[in-house]
Amino acid sequence: MSGHATYVPKSRIAKWFESRLPIVGLVHSSFVSFPVPRNLNYFWTFGAILIAMLMAQIVTGIWLAMHYDPSAGNAFNSVEHIMRDVNYGWLLRYMHANGASMFFVAVYIHIFRALYYGSYKAPREVLYILGVIIYLLMMATAFLGYTLPWGQMSFWGATVITNILAAIPVVGDTIQSLLWGGYSVGNPTINRFFSLHYLMPFMILGVVVLHVWALHVTGQNNPTGIPIKTGKDAVPFTPYATIKDVFATVVFFVFFAYWIFYQPNYLGHADNYIPANASVTPAHIVPEWYFLPFYAILRAVPDKLGGVILMFSAVIILAFAPWLDTSRVRSSNYRPIYRQFFWLFVAVCVVLGWLGAKPPEGGYVLASRICTAYYFAHFLIVMPLVGLFETPKAMPGSILESVTGPHPQYGGSGMPAGAAAAPSSKG
Amino acid sequence: MNTSRILAVTLVATLLGSASVSAEDGHSTPNPPREKWSFAGIFGKFDEAQLQRGFQVYREVCSNCHSMSLVKFRNLAEKGGPGFTAGQVKALAAEYKIKDGPNDAGDMFERPGRPADAFPSPFPNDKAAAAANGGKAPPDFSVLAKARTYERGFPYFIFDAMPFIGYSEQGVDYIHALLNGYEDAPKGMDVPAGTNYNKYYPGHLIAMAKPLSDGQVTYAKGAEGNPVVPETVEQYSHDVAAFMSWAAEPHMEARKALGFRVILFLLILSGLLYYVKKKVWADVGGEVHGLQPELHKTS
């Protein structure tokens, strides 16, 4: 990339070390001198926010594991022990429980940002698919974690989801019994769910490393979707993106803290404060809010296997977006027709979430079916067709131009090792 | 953009229409009335006297059937709770018989309670509790105030999450309403033996008979021998619900107090960071604000 300054070790020790393990240079080129498009808006800070949330979840999780007992007989009480007796245990647990929700808030904004600005298009397909894999791992981790307090929702959530897997033809029953470790959800189940819940965040971390690596190969997309052409289109990651990311993360933490301290149980479910009971199912069994759209899709189909296939397809289809979208323009800012469909898609997802919390009866089922139909149509019909027929709006010639317009006094210096000093002319 | 907004609004409106229709059929349970609680809101604190009265109601009435096995005697003397002294708690615990053992001879034995002990349960186990209560064990009180709620519905659930107008006392309100909800069944409704009609219980048929009646619990009198609060079901249910709220969340006061400081700190820090960011970006001509850079373009 143009204007990409490299790390030059100064002291002898630094030189000695760098010639053996060039890790400082790696960090420098990835997080210091890495060129960042200068027109990124705050939706681009969610990557940093997500890394902060992943770290928060891992750290609070490790600390909670010091006090938690993953057994069917004692899990519920050990969580209450954390809440009541452990110093700041209530804080650690509320951070972790609400942290999961905040993680999903951030990841949904991140995903919709990618969809709106076409960040999935060439050359970022692999970067994007790694993101979908992280999302899948997050869902599995969140589900496993939700079973651990061993309340009614934990137990019945585990029962329902493992029964979903039993719908898989031929191997379904085997998978189910391997997950249960018994003839039903019980002590072996919670034990292995705890083990897997502890493992998966580190798998996420591994894929995050690949995700960031892929990002630094292709460079970041930006609100115009136009690639960086000269050093004037970009600024170095540090200090510009760093300070913006830190600022955004702290603002996000204000939001996060509000939930922890003032609405710690709002995003959970009251029934999960009732210890697991295999003979009573809660009246309305619903997953956590972040799964609700998929739950609505699952229930929209009156067939067990069909519902399961549709639900998994709803996630998997995300991975095909790079090839389903036929438009050559990345950013929806320049796609007047697609942009409308995008917002319709967002609305449909929100409504699906709301429907997922409603009982599957009457008008709700019909509405779920209509929304599910649109969800898939958006990918399978809208994305391919709109790209073919839409006339994109006129685009600026470069990132710099989109920022400054025709006023050269805002030209700025951009990347330190930038190329031509003259502001770009309007294209 | 406008078209999409209209589309979304239409969609939501249609769904709401269909929702309200389906919610109306069938006999519904009224929502519990919203009560005033000293511990609600950002600066909410428990009322010590109320918690002590609520504990008295629990002890004299509820504890005959309901366990509270996650609460320890020592909790009663902890900060942010009913405010008993350590001495009072020690004396109180000693009034209870706790099953302990086995001793060196291998036998279980009973000893006076210690502050470190949990409240003993009225029944030896869940099965015994269920057998003595028509097949269903009375729920444990420890986290019951957090385990009960009622559906607020759209759009209230959105407002409930917001600062200052937020609402997280659904569980206590439900418990208070339930204790006041015993009424004669409406004409034509069949109330089978072993169940009782309650206005606020989902399905209305509750196994628990009306537990409280006016004058049942005698509260300590004030300095001049006058009652401090009325000895009515309304007052008892308020007090015991508040007590249950504390039992379910004994660190609530610490949580809210710490939260205020944390959020204030983060707000100041984000303010500082905002100006740092502005200064840093000034070196490259400032940052573009807004979601659509094209709008900043003056042709």
Added chain:
Amino acid sequence: MANTPPSSGHDGSRRDFLFLATGAGLAVGAGALAWPFVASMAPDAEVIAAGAPLEVDLSPIQEGQIVNVFWRGKLIFVRNRSEKEIKESEDTKLSELMDPQPDSARVKEGHAKWLVVYGNCTHLGCVPIGHQGQYEGWSCPCHGSLYDTSGRVRRGPAPTNLPIPPYAFLNDTKIRIGEDGGKAVA
């Protein structure tokens, strides 16, 4: 704006102060955030409550017998010493001891019969075996340390005598461990 050098004149020092204040704020925030994590590793309220003083009835303990009790998860030996053992302990010259301490400092006044000591070797924490070794107090099976009937170390590698837990006699046949002279031990 763009042409202002990073730090010059009045604006520069204001900018430096802003940067410094923000950096300090971030550092304070990170430190404060670490605190609950560290604090949560300290003994919790239940562990502390379970560590309340423990009453031990001495009446069933025969002469020469050593009884094991646990207080706060630690092993404590309660030894009913014979006259011979008491005399030997009292007569031992302080100059012969590795960690000189008279027997009177190891028991409560008027209760010389009762020796109450922590039951872990002061070397590396193994449990010494009673009535064994040259001094017939305790002998540690791990590295051969020897203790006398007053719980004093007589042969290394253990460096010090077996420590004495806080306790007090409630009456002649009852002690309360964890409480010294009516005051609870934190």
